[in-house]
Amino acid sequence: MELKTVFAGGLHAGGDWSLSFASPQKVKFMMVGRGNCALQFHGTDTLVPLACGDIVLLNKSGPFTIGSHSALLANLPQQSASQVFEDKSQAMVQVGEGRDLILLGCHLDVEQSSYSDLFLSSLPAFSLIPANSPAASKLKWLIESVLDEASDIRPGTELAMANIINMIFIHLLRDRLFLEPVTEASLLNALSDNRLEKAIGLMHQQPEQAWTLAELAKTVAMSRTTFATRFKEAAGIAPLAYLTKLRMALAQRLLRQGKQSLEQVASAVGYGSEAAFSTAFKRLVGQSPALWRRTRVG
Numbered sequence: 001m002e003l004k005t006v007f008a009g010g011l012h013a014g015g016d017w018s019l020s021f022a023s024p025q026k027v028k029f030m031m032v033g034r035g036n037c038a039l040q041f042h043g044t045d046t047l048v049p050l051a052c053g054d055i056v057l058l059n060k061s062g063p064f065t066i067g068s069h070s071a072l073l074a075n076l077p078q079q080s081a082s083q084v085f086e087d088k089s090q091a092m093v094q095v096g097e098g099r100d101l102i103l104l105g106c107h108l109d110v111e112q113s114s115y116s117d118l119f120l121s122s123l124p125a126f127s128l129i130p131a132n133s134p135a136a137s138k139l140k141w142l143i144e145s146v147l148d149e150a151s152d153i154r155p156g157t158e159l160a161m162a163n164i165i166n167m168i169f170i171h172l173l174r175d176r177l178f179l180e181p182v183t184e185a186s187l188l189n190a191l192s193d194n195r196l197e198k199a200i201g202l203m204h205q206q207p208e209q210a211w212t213l214a215e216l217a218k219t220v221a222m223s224r225t226t227f228a229t230r231f232k233e234a235a236g237i238a239p240l241a242y243l244t245k246l247r248m249a250l251a252q253r254l255l256r257q258g259k260q261s262l263e264q265v266a267s268a269v270g271y272g273s274e275a276a277f278s279t280a281f282k283r284l285v286g287q288s289p290a291l292w293r294r295t296r297v298g
Contacts, residue, residue, distance in 0.1 A: 003116075004109040005165040007158075009085045010150050011105075013037070014098020018067025020078040027108040027123060028058040029169065030066075032131075033147045035101030040065050040072050041126075047072055053131025053140060057172065061125045066103070068096070091150050091157075104146055106165050115249035118237065122186030129172065142168050185236030193234055195220040199227070203243050207250055208270045211243060243270075248284050251277070255293040262289055 008028075011019075013035075020042075032054045038047040039056065042063040049069070050056065058064070065078055084093055110116045129136045142164055149161045173188075190196045199220050203211065216239055217227035231239045247269040254265045266277030281289045 003111070005162060005169050006107055006109055007091070007146070007150070007161045007165055008105045008107050009088075009090070010092045011084070011095050011103050012092060012099040012101065013068070013095040013103065014100040015096040016068055016071040016074070016076055017096030018065050018071040018076060018078045019081045019084060019095060020065045021063060021081045023063045024058050024060060024107075027110075027120065028056075029106050029172070030056045030058075031104045031106075031143050031146070031168075033102035033104055033143060036069075037066055037101055037103065038069050038072050040067075048128065050128075051131055053136065053143065055129040055131075055136065055139070055143075055168075055172070057124065057127040057129070059120065059123045059125050068101075102147065104143070104150065106169075108169070111249070111253065113245075113249035113252050115245040118242075118245055119187055122188040139168055139171055142171075185232075185234060187235055190231065190235035193230070195222065196231055196234055199231070199239070200242075203246055207243070207247050208268055210270060210272075211240070213239060244280060244284060247271075248281060251281060251289065252285070252292070255289055256296055258293065258297040265289065 010033075032050050032052050034052055036049065036051045038049050040047050041061065042065065047069065048056075050066075065072065067076075067078070079095065084095060087093075110120065131137070131140075145164050146161060146168075149157050149164070190200060199216050202209075202216070202219055213228055214224050217224045220227065222230070228239060231237075231242075235242060237245075251265055251269045254260055254268060260268070262277070263274045266272075266274045269277065271277035271280065278288055278290075281287075281292070285292060287295075
């Protein structure tokens with residue numbers, strides 16, 4: 001799965017101000033670099049206070065508004081975020097009067113596949129990582145680095161910011177900095193189990209391996225039945241079904257690159273024949289690999 005973090009833009013704000021955002025179509029995360037504000041989901045009266053150093057993750061969470069506490073409490077007219085950020089040439093925009101607040105916005109560009117859907121569905125709809133949490137404090141210097149880059153655009157800034165933001169998101173995933181422990185069946189839940197994480201890692205490292213349920217179970221010192229049950233309960237998907245989604249995501253990437261034959265792609269993702277690969281691909285993706293590639297490679 002190809003995943004890229006993108007700096008979408010930032011804002012300076014002061015006085016009474018509020019910006020209305022449509023429901024995120026991509027995973028968003030926002031970082032408060034200075035000052036404080038509040039977030040309010042449309043249709044609710046609850047304000048979520050945001051302070052300097054806080055990070056917010058939004059994943060198909062519904063439309064929301066971010067603004068000064070006073071503006072939100074008084075229901076003052078809102079500006080449309082899409083209009084404010086319409087000029088893509090500006091890294092930072094001004095909202096309201098003054099520069100009491102700095103807010104940085106980012107999103108994830110994810111290669112579409114059945115596997116990416118599995119990954120995205122494991123992320124919470126909304127999560128607030130407070131600045132005063134022990135793990136979040138490790139990200140302070142990274143947030144300050146993004147601020148420095150955004151305030152002084154020069155050659156190499158875009159690449160530098162992409163790398164820094166990528167590091168921030170990796171920290172968010174690795175340290176499980178979400179609002180509460182992951183309990184629902186999901187990929188993140190499975191990764192929180194040391195033995196399941198090892199099995200998942202092996203599948204990612206060697207997708208071409210002819211893995212069986214028994215072999216995967218053996219690598220993590222579990223019985224076949226116990227491993228299958230534990231994996232399904234944690235991840236919400238059976239181990240070999242997970243492996244198939246992973247293989248098809250890798251196949252889609254190789255097909256999109258257009259450098260290998262169908263036979264070579266089949267071998268790279270663990271299929272002994274082009275026919276077996278084509279059958280599995282069409283069952284999951286809905287098109288034959290040959291047709292899928294023709295519609296995506298110029």
